[in-house]
Amino acid sequence: MLHVIGLGLGDATDITVKGLEIIRMSDRVYLESYTSILSIDLKDLERFYGCSILEADRELVENNADEILPKDEKENVAFLVVGDPFGATTHSDLILRARAKNIKVKVIHNCSILTAIGCSGLQLYRFGETVSIPYWSIDWQPNSFYDKIISNRRRDLHTLCLLDIKIKEPTIESISKKKREYMPTRFMSVSEAVTQLLKIMEEKMEENKEEMVLLNKSSLAIGLARIGWDNQRIVACSLEKMASTDLGPPLHSLIIPATNLHPLESEFMSLYMYE
């Protein structure tokens, strides 16, 4: 059987009791290591689980997934994912491959950044579509996330912005070559994300005055760092101020709240307000 197990967001003890029991009886254990990170490293996980763990990078999961799948009916494989197993598209694909081979699949859920952001005090049912903010390069500066934020604000909804992560990503030049070369590991900070957003807003400002009323540099933003870790940090301030605010080590996420907050939400915000 293939067991796809969420690890939660913090350290080794954020796994569920059910998930831990399955890991301990599995024949092979993989850790998906390219869409997120925990506060501890592989060695600490191995010590806590009492077994050795194989690292599964993007190349293995997306191009050689069959290597991961159980060889026969008796073999149990645990595939560990930071957060909840369904946070990233790539794991749906692994599950479909298993099902196509008639391999049984069991999913052990855990918390995801998509709901853990509830600790900001913003009501989860008031979030609209989630957006991703990618690192810009000189010739690729997509801005569709801006339109989605505006669309959510028009309907008085919050927007969660997931920030880019680059772990072991091949350089564009090396993709067609035999020998892969990798970009340096990078995690987008809240300040980098807001700086890109402000740049788009500046360009749009001239075309569309109405949107400027909806979202401008004085609008409230919430920066979240290391959610679920012991040293998590939440800061609320204007977009302008957020662009120069350092929230420390990764992972970071950003929320652009709705224009109108409920009284309970405002009360929470005052806990995080950064003057």
Added chain:
Amino acid sequence: MLHVIGLGLGDATDITVKGLEIIRMSDRVYLESYTSILSIDLKDLERFYGCSILEADRELVENNADEILPKDEKENVAFLVVGDPFGATTHSDLILRARAKNIKVKVIHNCSILTAIGCSGLQLYRFGETVSIPYWSIDWQPNSFYDKIISNRRRDLHTLCLLDIKIKEPTIESISKKKREYMPTRFMSVSEAVTQLLKIMEEKMEENKEEMVLLNKSSLAIGLARIGWDNQRIVACSLEKMASTDLGPPLHSLIIPATNLHPLESEFMSLYMYE
């Protein structure tokens, strides 16, 4: 300290290792018992945790929350919530009350139905605003959830519909009386929810032909029952067919997917398709 601990969706072993350690060292343990249910009862939880658990109904949490909070700095209180602690507004309120009294609060996250629905194969970042479908009475038949579903479909987004739960809710007649009387416990089924939705669609049909193209009785719906339980069930079929489909015991949830599915999403759907 007040520890607000998510229990996940299934049974006793869905708690995190971290959460279990805290329960076992707490002086008092409460289970919030009115916004969701687990697959097991209080006695089984007590046996697994090795401690006794106090039930916290709506009246205690919303009107007598101070009873729950730690009496002094040394006391540890664990407040257990099915799913993730931030699924319901009522728990934000408890946390704010604690903070106002300078009581430290620690949150232990867990999975929530809001992300566990990823097991349907629909991509979580393609969900728009979540809606709640309430039980109708003779003189109260709100239909705002319909407008939100339409608004999500216009932007090609999925909609998760959370279905009404009535646990120990006072009858309207008894609210002003000293002696409270309670409504019978009810959990809305997917078939009941879809029946209400079809009724609204029929009324709207005459006013608005364009909306009928966006959503009609042939549109795809996904019924989810007991997500995270050993006997979870997922069924995909037309709204018309779903109205007469019995998914068994509670809890149920409903998804109205976007009109266009991604290839990976369609492949998943075929696993659940009910002819």
